[in-house]
Amino acid sequence: MKNNLEQIRKTRNISQIELADTLEVSRQTISSLENGRYNPSILLAFKIAKYFDLTIEDVFIYEEDQYE
Amino acid sequence: MNKKNAIKITIGVIMFVIGLYVLLVEGISRDNLISLPFVLIGIGSGVFGAGMGEVLKTKAIKEDPVNSKRIEIEQKDERNTAIANKARAKSYSFTIILFAAVILLFTLLQADTKIVLVLVAAYIASVVSFPIYYSKLNKEM
Secondary structure, eight states: OEEOHHHHHHHTTOOHHHHHHHHTSOHHHHHHHHHTSOOOOHHHHHHHHHHTTOOHHHHEEOOGGGGO | OOHHHHHHHHHHHHHHHHHHHIIIIIOSOSGGGTTHHHHHHHHHHHHHHHHHHHHHHHHHHHHOHHHHHHHHHHHHOHHHHHHHHHHHHHHHHHHHHHHHHHHHHHHHTTOOHHHHHHHHHHHHHHHHHHHHHHHHHHHHO
16 A cells, blocks of 8 residues: 655654654654555554544555555 | 562572472482473573563663653554564464474384374364464454
């Protein structure tokens, strides 16, 4: 699953560590999310979207063919 | 020190002392108990170490609140948890294959039937635990 997390984070001038501390996850988790190596739980996806005052769809991009 | 760690440390020390007593005072003359003192010393040391480790970890966390928050986050982090669960699952698959190979090796080496049967029982218990946990989790999730 692709996402706009890095772009959104950089637009808001927030470091990975700051975001990680606020969301109470490790910095590696933020890094992995941004690289698309890790898909978050629905709970973390909501927390991220809520933190940026966006919807989940604004942050994460669902791709129809990703399970094929 | 919480109660659980205190119990661990106490049990560890008791087992270690008993093991040392049997080894040095009673001697290891009885054939059936030849390895008992060493087993007691080994398990005692392990249990003591586990309890003491927890006590020292708790102390270190209390003394450093900044790092303690980071450690707590690292422990609860969902990606770390997912990685640990996946590693455990892979380790289980590997262990099952390794276990079967060891049983086969023991059988080919014509080891004592009792030992082979104990290993087979342990292997079956490991394999059977999977559908049991699967069924339990299937009801819970």
